[in-house]
Amino acid sequence: MTMTEAVAAPARVPVQMTVNGTDYAAEVEPRLLLVHFLRDNLGLTGTHVGCDTSQCGACVVYLNGESVKSCTVLAVQANGGEVTTIEGLAKDGEYDPVQQGFWEMHGLQCGYCTPGMIMSAHALLKRIPNPTEEQIRHGLEGNLCRCTGYQNIVKAVQYAAGQMNGGGTHDPANTADWERELAGKSDS
Ligand code: FES
Ligand code: FES
Structure with missing residues (x-):
């Protein structure tokens, strides 16, 4: 006889942050990385994932004015924070x-x-x-x-x-x- 075990869905937690001047709020898994939140939840795919060892730097964004590798930061750690991605650098149609x-x-x-x-x-x-x-x-x-x-x-x-x-x-x-x-x- 086979037994089926119920698997609980991962708990989700609320996060909110300002990204490139726009406020966002979402419920995410606690393990979600900031880079995946930016790319998958917000569609800001300019921030890249180039490795899984925190070495390549393709994922660098500003978090509260400091540059960080967003693959090393959980989305929940950025809760309440201010993020700037590559999409946020140009102003009024002019390149930074x-x-x-x-x-x-x-x-x-x-x-x-x-x-x-x-x-x-x-x-x-x-x-x-x-x-x-x-x-x-x-x-x-x-x-x-x-x-x-x-x-x-x-x-x-x-x-x-x-x-x-x-x-x-x-x-x-x-x-x-x-x-x-x-x-x-x-x-x-
Ligand atoms: S994806 Fe390579 S350092 Fe973040
Ligand atoms: S990895 Fe191709 S331009 Fe830098």
Whole structure:
């Protein structure tokens, strides 16, 4: 004779948070990760999942002003908090300077790492407005890219620093120079 055991549905708990300026409320399983809440419950799929070991950084978002890997945070831990995702960076139809930097400097190839890379770069520039190349590379150590070799990502952040602070290592006028350099036609 077979026996059927009733399996209780996982308990759900209420969460509410503000994401990109909009208030959301939901009931979720306590084990639900913030990254899955953003992607699956809210449909904000710009935040990516690139690993299951908390190493790739594709999932970086701001939580209460601090950049976090949203695969390491439970949705309930963000309860009452304020989240900004990659979808929340552009304002009034204009790219944020870091997004613009990745566009101008071709800081991406497949683009999978890019949302997390941009969020981490954004947080880095809040901490260090005019970082050196070494500081940029160190600041992005928690973000992995399997395509670019990182050179153009560094340039993208330098471009953004110039845009945001008027005094980065490079300024927008150098874009043409960099294009020549990338094409192997550097003047020097
Ligand atoms: S998905 Fe979060 S670090 Fe890789
Ligand atoms: S652009 Fe492909 S992983 Fe970074």
